[in-house]
């Protein structure tokens with residue numbers, strides 16, 4: 057297998073978002089959990105998205121894991137490696153976008169790295185280096201209250217410079233609008249000044265097509281699904297990849313019981329849970345009891361098991377920003393996040409033992425904890441539930457045939473859970 061594109065994603069929902077985008081753009085794509093073991097049978101593909109859970113871990117560890125993934129991808133022929141980050145640039149001044157970018161750049165000897173989290177289909181646009189989430193700048197969006205990495209600065213040139221050893225420049229929208237040659241000239245100018253990374257403005261998909269044409273001749277890029285779209289379209293339009301059917305993971309129905317788990321506290325997920333309450337049974341965990349009393353997981357399982365035969369259930373830890381802040385003040389941010397993630401993983405593991413074969417998880421870190429616990433090594437991409445969220449068919453899972461959906465906290469419409477359940481048969 058010679059890869060046309062290698063990708064490293066810093067969380068599992070982000071990886072499925074990118075795998076979805078690449079698949080829809082015509083690349084045969086597989087998502088792996090970590091660097092695949094030698095004995096994992098992968099289909100013939102154009103792109104592999106290696107999913108890491110490296111967004112919110114210690115920077116040194118994120119660097120080491122990303123470098124191992126890069127080595128594996130380059131070893132399979134990937135001339136270009138894309139580091140997939142969140143479209144809302146989720147990170148802190150300690151990293152991990154900057155440290156990982158610096159390390160991958162050093163490894164591949166890239167003079168200047170193209171960086172853009174723009175993903176217009178989901179309302180993420182970048183103008184004059186400032187990231188907008190829908191109509192508002194990042195620092196005014198709900199991301200300002202994210203439980204793990206509150207985003208309080210919209211200027212990505214500044215944000216990335218605080219995390220990176222290199223200086224960061226800007227390729228502005230007027231330059232992008234002039235086309236690939238203008239972008240190349242601007243990048244060469246910045247690189248000539250010793251600047252090692254550039255935030256690239258992009259507002260429409262056509263901007264990302266321009267960026268993709270430029271990026272495809274580089275060894276490394278950093279961004280969200282939008283630059284993935286640009287790269288995929290460049291690979292197809294230049295004949296490096298022959299466009300394939302839009303999905304390879306449809307397959308047969310798996311049946312079995314269905315369950316939803318929500319650990320995301322995003323506004324979108326809170327609304328989706330509220331809407332789900334009118335169609336399926338919903339249990340809200342008591343987060344304090346998760347942190348202080350092991351009985352909360354058993355209580356959730358005792359509630360869920362008898363209901364599974366009747367239809368899908370949803371279990372949520374999600375709370376409002378005020379409640380999250382209060383819990384974190386009592387227990388510490390990382391301890392609270394970790395304990396709730398592990399409780400979700402415990403619940404998922406037991407539900408699968410009880411026959412659940414269709415599982416929807418809301419939240420990137422939450423999905424990481426659940427998928428790790430289930431020991432699933434990889435996924436094929438199926439139908440698209442919402443922008444950035446595909447149905448995934450597990451490959452090589454101990455539990456056998458399973459369908460999952462890993463939803464980024466911010467993605468999906470108000471009826472997301474019903475939409476997903478409708479497509480996961």
Ligand SMILES: Nc1ncnc2c1ncn2[C@@H]1O[C@H](COP(=O)(O)OP(=O)(O)O)[C@@H](O)[C@H]1O
Nearest residue numbers: 203320343373375393396397419420421422465
């Ligand atoms: N009620 C709560 N209070 C505090 N933290 C919570 C609560 N519920 C979930 N969390 C934690 O918040 C984090 C949410 O992150 P994540 O799952 O990545 O969601 P998103 O996709 O919205 O970023 C996880 O670490 C999760 O365990």
Ligand SMILES: O=C(O)[C@@H](O)C(=O)COP(=O)(O)O
Nearest residue numbers: 069070073142143420464465
């Ligand atoms: O790019 C995006 O917004 C998503 O693909 C993503 O990375 C989601 O992260 P979470 O919101 O933590 O799930």
